[in-house]
Amino acid sequence: MTSRIISGGKSGNIPIKKQDIKIQKKRSLTYKMSGGREQIRDLTLLNPPFDLSVLRSITDLSDILNQSIEAYKTNVVGFGMGIRYKVEDLEETPEMKAEWNQLELLVKELCYERPAKEVIEEVIRHVEECGNGFLEVIRNGKGEVVGIDSIKPEYMSVTKLNRVVNENGQDIKVRYFCFRDPLMDSGVESGTWYKTFGDPTPLNVNSSVGKEGAGTATEVIHLKNGDFQDPYGIPRWIGALIKVIGNRKADELNYRYFTQGRHIPLAITLENAQLTAESEATLQSYANAIGGEENQHKFLLLEAEKVTPADAMLGEDDKYKPAIRIEKLADILQKDALFLEYDKNVIDSILGSFRLPPIYVARSSDYTRATAETAKELTEEQVFQPLRESYEARMNSLFREYEFQYVEIFFKTSNIVKMDDIKAILEPAIEAKAVAPNDLRDVVGKVLNKPLEPFDGDEYNKPIITNSQGNAINSLTGEVDLEKAYGKSETSELAATLRRLIKEVRS
Numbered sequence: 001m002t003s004r005i006i007s008g009g010k011s012g013n014i015p016i017k018k019q020d021i022k023i024q025k026k027r028s029l030t031y032k033m034s035g036g037r038e039q040i041r042d043l044t045l046l047n048p049p050f051d052l053s054v055l056r057s058i059t060d061l062s063d064i065l066n067q068s069i070e071a072y073k074t075n076v077v078g079f080g081m082g083i084r085y086k087v088e089d090l091e092e093t094p095e096m097k098a099e100w101n102q103l104e105l106l107v108k109e110l111c112y113e114r115p116a117k118e119v120i121e122e123v124i125r126h127v128e129e130c131g132n133g134f135l136e137v138i139r140n141g142k143g144e145v146v147g148i149d150s151i152k153p154e155y156m157s158v159t160k161l162n163r164v165v166n167e168n169g170q171d172i173k174v175r176y177f178c179f180r181d182p183l184m185d186s187g188v189e190s191g192t193w194y195k196t197f198g199d200p201t202p203l204n205v206n207s208s209v210g211k212e213g214a215g216t217a218t219e220v221i222h223l224k225n226g227d228f229q230d231p232y233g234i235p236r237w238i239g240a241l242i243k244v245i246g247n248r249k250a251d252e253l254n255y256r257y258f259t260q261g262r263h264i265p266l267a268i269t270l271e272n273a274q275l276t277a278e279s280e281a282t283l284q285s286y287a288n289a290i291g292g293e294e295n296q297h298k299f300l301l302l303e304a305e306k307v308t309p310a311d312a313m314l315g316e317d318d319k320y321k322p323a324i325r326i327e328k329l330a331d332i333l334q335k336d337a338l339f340l341e342y343d344k345n346v347i348d349s350i351l352g353s354f355r356l357p358p359i360y361v362a363r364s365s366d367y368t369r370a371t372a373e374t375a376k377e378l379t380e381e382q383v384f385q386p387l388r389e390s391y392e393a394r395m396n397s398l399f400r401e402y403e404f405q406y407v408e409i410f411f412k413t414s415n416i417v418k419m420d421d422i423k424a425i426l427e428p429a430i431e432a433k434a435v436a437p438n439d440l441r442d443v444v445g446k447v448l449n450k451p452l453e454p455f456d457g458d459e460y461n462k463p464i465i466t467n468s469q470g471n472a473i474n475s476l477t478g479e480v481d482l483e484k485a486y487g488k489s490e491t492s493e494l495a496a497t498l499r500r501l502i503k504e505v506r507s
Contacts, residue, residue, distance in 0.1 A: 021231060022047045024157060031202070031209040039164075041201060043176055043193075045157040048132075048232040053154035055130040055235060062244050064347050065237065067361040068354045069128040073121045075360075075384045076391060079412040081107060081117050086408050096406040103407050106399065110148050120391060122150045123223060128354075130154070131233035133223040134177070137197050137398060145398045151220065155181045157191075158222070158231040167200055174199040175231065177220055178207075194220045197397075221394055240349040247346040250339040266326055273306055273322035355383050380413070388413070433463045 024045040032038050059065045083103055085096065110116040119135070127133035134156055138147035159176040166172050174196035193207045195217050202215035210216060224233025237244070268275075268283075275283070306322040351358060357375040359367055367375070388411050395409045422443060429435045438454040438461050445452035454460065 018049050019047070021049055027207070029203075029207065029209065039201070041162055041164075041176065041203075042160045043207060044160045045178055046160065046231050047157075049234065050130070050238070052130040052132060056126075056154060058241075058244060059129045061248050062350075064350045064361065065129075065244065068237075068350055068356055069125055071356055071360040072128050072354065072384075072387070073124050075380070075414065076124055076388050077117055077120045077411045079414060081120075081395075082410050082412050083107065083407055084410050085406055087406075099404050099407045102402070103399070103404060103409070106146070106402075107409065109146070112147075116148060119148055119150050120395070124391075126150065126153050127223050127225060127233070128235065131225045131235040131238070132156070134194075135221040135223065135394075136194070137219040137221060139218075142401075144401045148398070151179060151194075152181070155179050160231070161229070164199060164201060166198060172198065174201075175222065176203065176207075177222070193217050197221045223394070237350055237353040240346065240353055243346045243349050247343055250342055254339060266328055269325045269327060271323040271325070273324065276305055355379070376414075385413075433465060436461050436463050 024047045027043040027045070029041040029043050030038065031041075059069065083100060085100075090096070107116055111119050123133040123135050125133075130153055132153040134151040134153055136149045136151055137145055138149070140146045157178045157180070159178075162174050162176070163171055164174055176196070177194040178191040179194065180191035190206050192205050193203060195201055195203050195215075197219040199219065202210045203217040204210045205216050205218075224230075225236050226233040347358075347361075347363070351361065357379060358364055359372050359375055360379065364372060392408075392410055399409075426435065426440070426443070441452045441454050
């Protein structure tokens with residue numbers, strides 16, 4: 001009894017594994033500061049634990065990863081950058097207005113090629129794709145920040161940690177970065193060097209030392225996911241990496257079912273017969289030609305020769321009749337439904353990694369308006385707002401040299417208004433005479449999604465009291481119960497509580 005295998009396969013290895021961070025190239029820098037004190041910088045480059053270019057390419061092949069990253073990018077900075085006063089409800093002075101105009105002009109000119117918002121969006125995409133993002137900071141001759149740009153993370157190498165003393169005498173931790181793109185910087189053997197934002201080291205772009213305070217290397221802010229002490233960050237979805245790759249393989253397998261539709265896994269069994277040499281060649285040719293629409297729906301003709309045992313007796317021909325049977329093996333293969341379940345598990349895993357509800361990636365068929373609003377509110381509070389504040393702090397740190405006292409940059413948010421909650425708060429508050437007209441201006445402004453200035457006049461800062469006919473009593477006549485309005489009398493506990501709730505809504 002003989003058997004032959006027409007086709008086979010190879011066992012696959014896991015394509016991406018975490019590697020130990022290793023030294024890529026040892027290097028140190030020694031120079032003397034004014035006064036003759038010697039300074040040493042360790043410029044030893046380290047390899048990342050994952051290939052950053054591969055991580056970025058994986059996101060290009062996964063729809064759920066791209067959707068999740070787009071959700072982060074849009075909800076953190078996608079609604080735009082704005083300017084606000086650090087302390088609200090102050091009367092605007094000429095100094096405050098001058099700072100406002102100066103910062104507004106700076107933000108507008110941070111990047112000439114595109115809006116500054118798009119630069120931050122690109123850095124966020126880099127961070128979420130491979131765990132690392134680099135924001136280049138450009139200064140003018142006065143040492144003031146005048147521009148920003150993004151740098152592709154897959155071409156950046158990070159050095160060991162260094163401790164230096166900044167201009168204020170503070171001990172800070174810094175790293176140095178080397179950018180090497182074989183296409184863009186093919187003529188630069190040592191790469192282009194950068195230093196950490198705020199590092200006073202006079203580093204040049206070729207890793208040499210310039211005169212003190214006159215280095216040509218620009219600064220970067222290294223944004224990353226993970227431990228700050230680690231030289232490289234890792235993407236938040238790294239735990240689901242193998243699932244993402246497997247999901248792609250499942251899609252490719254399903255695709256091959258369409259392109260190789262003529263192929264059915266099968267076993268050909270012969271009884272009292274053997275294939276002729278021509279049939280074996282035909283079968284091998286059939287297997288080799290699998291694939292392509294032009295090869296579908298073709299016939300396969302097999303011929304076999306009768307094989308009779310040597311000791312068979314005369315007249316036993318009927319006992320040894322030749323037979324060819326084709327047994328389908330498709331039933332033992334994994335069904336497409338299993339891949340659909342696998343796809344769902346991958347989506348759930350990725351959304352869990354990003355802490356996103358399905359509504360943010362267009363998977364909201366089972367959502368009602370109430371559950372959708374609750375999901376958006378919780379995600380804004382738990383995910384986007386903390387991340388937005390982190391990026392706001394980094395952006396405002398760029399303008400230290402300007403010493404702005406009154407203004408700062410912020411990222412705008414989506415307009416999330418729950419009318420039922422506002423109604424539940426305002427109705428009893430108004431009935432308890434605990435609301436002044438100006439108390440409602442911010443609340444109404446949020447509902448209308450437009451700024452509303454307070455009414456002029458002290459009477460609009462006090463609750464309106466009505467008489468028995470329902471007519472308003474002028475609050476300036478002294479007939480307004482201020483103690484009840486501001487929650488100071490014994491009977492005003494409810495009014496005070498509601499007033500505090502309104503303040504929370506306004507903030």
